[in-house]
Amino acid sequence: MSYASRDSGGRLDYRDSLIEENIGKISQIILVTGGKGGVGKSLIAATAALMLSRASNRTGLLDLDLHGPSSCLLLGVEDNPVESGEGLVPPVVEGLKVMSIDLFSKGRPLPLTGQAKEEIVKEMLALTAFGRLDYLLVDMPPGTGDELLTISKYVKRSGGAIVITTPTHLAVNVAGRLIDILRSASLKIIGLVENMSTSDPESPTKELARAKGVAFLGEIPFDPLLSSRSGRLGRDELLSTRFADALKHVLRNAGLSVD
Amino acid sequence: MHEYAIARGVVESVRDFSLKSGCGVRSFRVLVGELSMLDTSVLREALERLIAASAVKGAEFSIEIEPAMISCGSCGHTMTFGEAISGLSEEEREMIHFLPDLIASYAACKWCGSLDLRIVSGRGVSVRDVVCVEG
Numbered sequence: 001m002s003y004a005s006r007d008s009g010g011r012l013d014y015r016d017s018l019i020e021e022n023i024g025k026i027s028q029i030i031l032v033t034g035g036k037g038g039v040g041k042s043l044i045a046a047t048a049a050l051m052l053s054r055a056s057n058r059t060g061l062l063d064l065d066l067h068g069p070s071s072c073l074l075l076g077v078e079d080n081p082v083e084s085g086e087g088l089v090p091p092v093v094e095g096l097k098v099m100s101i102d103l104f105s106k107g108r109p110l111p112l113t114g115q116a117k118e119e120i121v122k123e124m125l126a127l128t129a130f131g132r133l134d135y136l137l138v139d140m141p142p143g144t145g146d147e148l149l150t151i152s153k154y155v156k157r158s159g160g161a162i163v164i165t166t167p168t169h170l171a172v173n174v175a176g177r178l179i180d181i182l183r184s185a186s187l188k189i190i191g192l193v194e195n196m197s198t199s200d201p202e203s204p205t206k207e208l209a210r211a212k213g214v215a216f217l218g219e220i221p222f223d224p225l226l227s228s229r230s231g232r233l234g235r236d237e238l239l240s241t242r243f244a245d246a247l248k249h250v251l252r253n254a255g256l257s258v259d
Numbered sequence: 260m261h262e263y264a265i266a267r268g269v270v271e272s273v274r275d276f277s278l279k280s281g282c283g284v285r286s287f288r289v290l291v292g293e294l295s296m297l298d299t300s301v302l303r304e305a306l307e308r309l310i311a312a313s314a315v316k317g318a319e320f321s322i323e324i325e326p327a328m329i330s331c332g333s334c335g336h337t338m339t340f341g342e343a344i345s346g347l348s349e350e351e352r353e354m355i356h357f358l359p360d361l362i363a364s365y366a367a368c369k370w371c372g373s374l375d376l377r378i379v380s381g382r383g384v385s386v387r388d389v390v391c392v393e394g
Contacts, residue, residue, distance in 0.1 A: 012287075012386035017271035018264065081357075085263035088357065101361075104354045108364040111374045113332075116360040119382065123358055127264055 015126035018087075019154050022125060026060075026133045029155045030190065030256075033182075034164035035174035037142035040195040040220075041065075041164050043230060045139035046074040047238060047247055051258045053096035054239075057134040060090070062124065063100035064151065065141040066117050067110050071100045073231045074238075086129040094235065099128045117146040125154060135256070144181050152185040160188035162217070162254060165205055166196045172204040179212050190254050191215035196222040217253045220246040261357075262297050265384055266305035272386055274314050282391030286319040292381040293327035293340040294359040296352060327381025329362060333373035340381060342369055359383055 032045035049061040063071035079091035194205040197219035209216040327340035
């Protein structure tokens with residue numbers, strides 16, 4: 001199957017074939033998503049990617065939170081991508097290849113329209129030379145807009161989504177809508193995760209998982225250390241938190257090789 | 260240097276078009292947005308080399324620069340490429356070379372100072388007007 005497209009103006013998008021080629025080199029693409037902002041998607045994506053890389057998996061992390069990228073800050077990535085004949089070679093930390101808009105915007109404001117975001121997602125997918133990977137984790141932004149709709153088109157075959165929520169009715173409500181959109185895009189839903197959990201047996205997260213017929217992958221307890229020091233923890237410190245312990249169980253439940 | 264990767268995408272997209280439509284390709288145009296600041300001599304050399312080794316061998320092409328026009332979403336002022344990038348350092352221009360939409364991160368409206376900049380034209384690379392071999 002080819003994604004090559006031709007619009008009414010007789011225009012071909014050169015990025016489609018590059019995206020198809022790049023994605024064909026990746027065994028599993030996992031969108032870490034959740035709909036609502038502040039539920040911990042970025043921290044979970046970055047920590048999970050680091051765990052997978054440390055467990056000797058060829059792993060990449062693509063930060064598509066275009067208005068608020070945080071992967072580089074969370075993982076201490078500072079090097080620039082390197083321009084090559086294969087595209088843009090992403091910087092590497094502990095074997096993990098990281099690509100983020102922040103490597104180009106350098107902490108500057110990101111006032112992007114919907115059209116601009118679609119273009120940037122395509123450009124990053126087409127021009128990032130991740131090479132062969134076992135896993136590519138994608139840190140998705142809040143919402144169900146251009147970034148999600150654009151990447152969904154390309155990752156149907158090798159992709160799946162882990163949906164993150166907190167145990168509040170507000171976040172769970174948005175997660176439910178997100179699940180409907182992911183399904184409509186024919187994306188596999190790997191499962192639902194309750195972050196910042198209080199282990200309440202009446203949690204609306206499990207109820208949502210049942211109602212939507214989605215696997216419940218586990219609970220990650222609220223970790224006060226992370227709320228005060230997130231983004232300032234070293235990688236070893238990050239992986240020694242209660243949060244990281246619980247996340248490892250979640251990833252195992254999702255069938256990922258973290259040991 | 261990532262001109263080579265772009266050239267690969269261009270040739271693949273033309274080849275895909277040829278396969279799908281069942282037509283041999285006589286020629287096509289490559290429009291290069293001014294904002295992408297691509298090196299067109301490198302792009303041309305890469306395209307020539309890749310086309311010669313591909314299923315669309317013999318296809319001719321032209322490379323044209325599409326002038327950039329950037330408008331301010333706040334006051335409506337429009338800027339040319341030169342106006343928009345004036346005052347930017349070499350390193351800042353390189354970041355826009357990689358991701359043209361970052362113009363709004365590095366430049367501001369020259370009239371009102373807003374960062375709400377929208378690219379009207381001259382953004383990236385597109386392949387236009389693929390002409391099939393007759394008969």
